[in-house]
Amino acid sequence: MVDVVTLIRDRIKTAESRQKSYADVRRRPLAFEIRDHVFVQIAPLKGVVRFGKKGKLSPCFIGPFEILDRIGERAYRVALPSDFNRVYNVFNVSMLCKYVPNQTHVLHHKPLDLLPNLSYHERPIHILDRKVKVLRNKETGILKVLWSNHVIEEATWEPEEEMKQSYPDLFTP
Known part of the structure; x- marks a missing residue:
């Protein structure tokens, strides 16, 4: 009985190790420097139940905004415009996307009525x-x-x- 338990534990550890190695290969470390420009991810919400399920449209990014400060290992303070005064300006790195400047980019900032949880109604x-x-x-x-x-x-x-x-x-x- 002890041998069976030991065998099961070994197999579980092997499976966990294999899954971790797959995840580590696909994970890319994201880090930004102060004064870098980033896009911030927002999620548009809809008040419609789509085919019996409450749904959202795909997330989109707004910006670019300048990074003001790094807070901890995975959070950054971002300079948001004054019309986003209800939105907390600290974001996890997973909600940011690096902006690569290009002289041909023409960025139009359309004012959005963002909610404090970074969503807006469609x-x-x-x-x-x-x-x-x-x-x-x-x-x-x-x-x-x-x-x-x-x-x-x-x-x-x-x-x-x-x-x-x-x-x-x-x-x-």
Whole structure:
């Protein structure tokens, strides 16, 4: 019985070691210097339940902003503009992306109404397309919706009934 327990422990340690080695290879250390410029990750939230699941659009980055200070090993204080006064200016390194300056970059800073948790609410702007999705014995209307702060390529398909309930003003002529 003791031999079986020892054998199981050895196999578990071997498996843990193998998994750790896979993770270590893929992990890249992120470190920034003071006065570097970075993008900050934000997450747009939608008030729509997509096909029975509450969803978000893909995270995006805003900036670039200058790093003012390093706090600990993995946190940085970032110089945010005054319209982000409700947002705490210390970020984990996982929420930052390095900005590589290029003279041809033209960056437009659109003002966003950010919440303190670095999210903002999405609103539908326009319906681009409509289809009827045929399931086994049911037909469901779906709409291709363009959301605020996103380009046409990021438009999403949403259930028509849920959009009518959540955003009735979108359907008034």
